[in-house]
Amino acid sequence: MDLSFSENDIAFRDEVRSYLADNLPTAMTEAVRKGGELTKEMMEEWHAILQRKGWLATIWPKEYGGPGWTPVQRHIFEEECCRAYAPRIVPFGLNMLGPVLIEFGTQAQKEYYLPRILSGEDWWCQGYSEPGAGSDLASLKTRAVRDGDHWVINGQKTWTTLGQHADKIFCLCRTDPEAKQQQGISFILVDMNTPGIEVRPIRLIEGGHEVNEVFFTDVRVPAENLVGEENKGWTIAKFLLTHERTGIAGVGFSMQSLEEVKALARKIRRGGKRLIDDPLFAARIAQAEVDLEAMKITNLRMLFKAQQQGAPGPETSILKIKGTVIHQELKDLARRALGPVAAPFPGYLAEGNIMFGPDGTEHNAARYFNNRKTSIFGGSNEIQRNILSKAALEL
Amino acid sequence: MDFNLTEDRQMLADSLNRYLGDKYPVEHRNAVAYDLPCHDDGKWAELAELGALFALSPESAGGFGGTGFDIAVVFEALGRTLCPEPMLGAAMAARILTALEQDQEALLSGATKYAVALAEVDAPYDLQAMECSAVAQGDGHALTGRKTSVYGGQVADVFLVAAMLNGAPALFSVQAAAAQVVGYPMMDGAGAAELLLDGTPAQLLAADAGAIIADAVNAGIVALCAEAVGVMDVVHATTVDYLKTRKQFGVPIGKFQVLQHRAVDMLTEIEQARSITIKAASELGGPDAGRFASMAKNMIGRAGRLVAEEAIQMHGGIAMTWEYPVSHYAKRLIMLDAQLGDTDYHLSRVMADLAA
Numbered sequence: 150m151d152l153s154f155s156e157n158d159i160a161f162r163d164e165v166r167s168y169l170a171d172n173l174p175t176a177m178t179e180a181v182r183k184g185g186e187l188t189k190e191m192m193e194e195w196h197a198i199l200q201r202k203g204w205l206a207t208i209w210p211k212e213y214g215g216p217g218w219t220p221v222q223r224h225i226f227e228e229e230c231c232r233a234y235a236p237r238i239v240p241f242g243l244n245m246l247g248p249v250l251i252e253f254g255t256q257a258q259k260e261y262y263l264p265r266i267l268s269g270e271d272w273w274c275q276g277y278s279e280p281g282a283g284s285d286l287a288s289l290k291t292r293a294v295r296d297g298d299h300w301v302i303n304g305q306k307t308w309t310t311l312g313q314h315a316d317k318i319f320c321l322c323r324t325d326p327e328a329k330q331q332q333g334i335s336f337i338l339v340d341m342n343t344p345g346i347e348v349r350p351i352r353l354i355e356g357g358h359e360v361n362e363v364f365f366t367d368v369r370v371p372a373e374n375l376v377g378e379e380n381k382g383w384t385i386a387k388f389l390l391t392h393e394r395t396g397i398a399g400v401g402f403s404m405q406s407l408e409e410v411k412a413l414a415r416k417i418r419r420g421g422k423r424l425i426d427d428p429l430f431a432a433r434i435a436q437a438e439v440d441l442e443a444m445k446i447t448n449l450r451m452l453f454k455a456q457q458q459g460a461p462g463p464e465t466s467i468l469k470i471k472g473t474v475i476h477q478e479l480k481d482l483a484r485r486a487l488g489p490v491a492a493p494f495p496g497y498l499a500e501g502n503i504m505f506g507p508d509g510t511e512h513n514a515a516r517y518f519n520n521r522k523t524s525i526f527g528g529s530n531e532i533q534r535n536i537l538s539k540a541a542l543e544l
Numbered sequence: 545m546d547f548n549l550t551e552d553r554q555m556l557a558d559s560l561n562r563y564l565g566d567k568y569p570v571e572h573r574n575a576v577a578y579d580l581p582c583h584d585d586g587k588w589a590e591l592a593e594l595g596a597l598f599a600l601s602p603e604s605a606g607g608f609g610g611t612g613f614d615i616a617v618v619f620e621a622l623g624r625t626l627c628p629e630p631m632l633g634a635a636m637a638a639r640i641l642t643a644l645e646q647d648q649e650a651l652l653s654g655a656t657k658y659a660v661a662l663a664e665v666d667a668p669y670d671l672q673a674m675e676c677s678a679v680a681q682g683d684g685h686a687l688t689g690r691k692t693s694v695y696g697g698q699v700a701d702v703f704l705v706a707a708m709l710n711g712a713p714a715l716f717s718v719q720a721a722a723a724q725v726v727g728y729p730m731m732d733g734a735g736a737a738e739l740l741l742d743g744t745p746a747q748l749l750a751a752d753a754g755a756i757i758a759d760a761v762n763a764g765i766v767a768l769c770a771e772a773v774g775v776m777d778v779v780h781a782t783t784v785d786y787l788k789t790r791k792q793f794g795v796p797i798g799k800f801q802v803l804q805h806r807a808v809d810m811l812t813e814i815e816q817a818r819s820i821t822i823k824a825a826s827e828l829g830g831p832d833a834g835r836f837a838s839m840a841k842n843m844i845g846r847a848g849r850l851v852a853e854e855a856i857q858m859h860g861g862i863a864m865t866w867e868y869p870v871s872h873y874a875k876r877l878i879m880l881d882a883q884l885g886d887t888d889y890h891l892s893r894v895m896a897d898l899a900a
């Protein structure tokens with residue numbers, strides 16, 4: 150047993166660190182630290198900065214423009230990005246559709262779409278969930294009917310993250326209503342500018358706009374936008390789920406949050422003492438730190454196994470369940486630390502022109518509420534437990 | 545032993561629930577909340593007419609209630625509809641004015657709105673450490689310092705302010721017009737204000753007011769706990785209803801045993817929270833009021849978080865939306881913890897009793 154990174158990995162880490170130090174704009178790290186929503190321009194600029202170095206499509210094979218990293222290198226990269234307060238990568242084109250096209254796409258699809266993802270020309274969003282099809286995704290109803298050289302799509306997608314910025318959406322559509330649920334689904338690429346598409350915002354609990362409803366009324370899509378075989382979309386959906394799992398534990402984000410909470414607890418004063426000297430609050434931080442230290446190793450153990458065996462197994466669901474719970478706990482602490490000072494609705498603070506909490510804590514309560522999503526999406530934590538009990542424990 | 549409400553209190557509860565259900569439904573509530581002034585003057589007057597304010601003080605002070613149970617009845621009803629009106633300040637101010645045998649007709653009729661300013665940025669819960677201070681000036685006093693998170697302060701006419709006078713906490717009254725008041729809506733939709741005092745003229749109500757302030761805080765805690773119970777009851781009922789109607793995998797999700805058990809765990813915690821709130825209400829004004837108020841606030845903090853988080857989780861994405869009322873109920877439950885002392889603060893007070 151040896152928990153240390155190899156010399157190569159350490160050299161790689163230093164390279165990542167210095168690239169980030171030289172190229173990550175301060176305006177971006179400031180925006181990330183503040184915890185508000187990032188602008189579309191900022192996200193695009195960050196993608197471009199990474200693409201210049203060839204570090205954007207981290208999970209693509211080299212021949213398609215990926216950096217050809219090992220899972221451990223990818224992990225190091227993600228961790229360093231969090232350390233540096235880099236924005237998150239928008240995953241839909243890069244981590245979801247890209248691998249799907251590489252695995253299932255035609256030559257023409259690869260040649261057309263992949264470079265446009267790398268260049269930022271196409272912003273993709275994910276059209277899976279529907280009002281009636283969440284955890285039970287295979288019950289989806291959005292219908293695609295073949296009409297000559299086109300698919301005609303009718304139905305509704307929902308929870309479409311950042312769909313308001315998107316140029317294109319990849320959709321799971323029902324193409325054979327007679328077949329058994331999983332067998333009548335196809336994976337279709339749709340241009341958001343096609344007539345008949347309407348995007349409506351959904352306002353989230355904390356007031357932000359990051360998800361949307363997308364309505365399809367007689368939307369005509371060229372037949373060649375089908376990916377893989379007709380009625381075999383479920384295979385693609387399942388393949389994609391395994392890719393959604395990279396960085397699923399969110400260890401880097403939790404480390405970031407832990408440091409923030411510690412700094413906050415040192416800064417905040419309660420009754421003449423620092424908050425961190427309050428044994429009850431300190432116990433909460435320490436408890437989260439213990440969990441996170443264990444999670445770092447659990448994460449690495451699973452990475453190591455995936456690197457040896459080639460593919461992640463069902464036990465990666467452990468990373469999703471525990472990783473999200475730890476991160477949510479840390480977001481709770483960041484809000485709790487501020488006490489009543491976390492209460493003002495963000496956005497009003499500037500108007501009064503008076504400070505509430507320490508710098509950059511204005512969104513702490515909002516972030517806590519927003520982060521409740523992480524145990525719901527990407528396969529809820531209940532669904533992850535179902536996967537584990539079936540696939541890993543065979544119960 | 546009798547855990548039933550008296551007939552009078554039951555009538556008050558029924559009429560408040562009916563009024564708020566009809567006149568302050570969630571659509572109206574959300575239109576009033578989240579934007580200054582976070583207050584509907586007409587509805588406030590109607591609530592006062594129904595006796596919501598008179599219930600906060602005893603007959604000797606011009607009201608018709610004033611016990612912990614009276615306060616709890618009013619606030620549980622407010623919680624059920626997430627009413628954002630500045631009632632907490634009224635309840636605490638009524639307590640203070642009653643203790644001081646001061647006239648409170650204008651408070652109880654709703655004509656004058658009161659807010660109670662205790663917390664400070666560096667002393668949000670433990671008032672021993674407050675820094676806001678008073679000096680004698682002419683016939684009265686002048687206050688300097690900043691009071692934070694003054695609930696209802698955004699619309700208050702009068703502030704009852706705690707400040708240090710000769711090394712002891714004292715109570716003053718400050719006219720809103722005389723001070724700098726920075727109002728804002730809070731995360732949970734209700735309003736508050738920062739009260740910025742800079743040699744601001746104030747009238748001394750009581751020097752050495754530690755006991756009066758503590759009693760007002762205990763009353764405020766009973767109010768908040770009862771409000772939370774009202775909020776939790778609605779959240780739980782809505783969640784159970786959703787479990788019965790939302791279908792996935794061809795069955796109502798309430799058929800999944802893991803969700804059944806968690807709905808039962810929520811219920812268990814809510815019943816415990818209700819019990820300790822009843823206990824705290826019954827002790828209000830007595831020698832152990834602080835201890836049981838602390839127990840209640842600690843329990844409510846824990847139960848509130850569980851209920852809020854589980855309600856969202858068991859609903860799935862829908863409860864993450866502004867449009868679905870559970871999200872607003874969850875915000876209220878979570879933010880309520882930071883009012884008048886959080887889970888840890890009140891646990892530390894119970895812990896202190898262990899050593900005594």
Ligand SMILES: Cc1cc2nc3c(=O)[nH]c(=O)nc-3n(C[C@H](O)[C@H](O)[C@H](O)COP(=O)(O)OP(=O)(O)OC[C@H]3O[C@@H](n4cnc5c(N)ncnc54)[C@H](O)[C@@H]3O)c2cc1C
Binds near residue numbers: 528535862
């Ligand atoms: C902020 C946010 C962003 C999202 N972004 C996207 C996106 O970009 N694209 C996209 O397609 N989707 C997206 N989603 C949708 C997300 O994938 C769904 O919310 C998720 O699949 C859960 O579905 P649901 O919300 O309909 O909940 P439901 O499936 O109705 O579940 C409700 C509750 O029942 C539980 N449950 C369901 N089935 C079982 C079972 N068999 N056993 C035990 N418990 C069960 C769930 O765990 C949950 O607690 C997003 C969601 C959110 C909240």
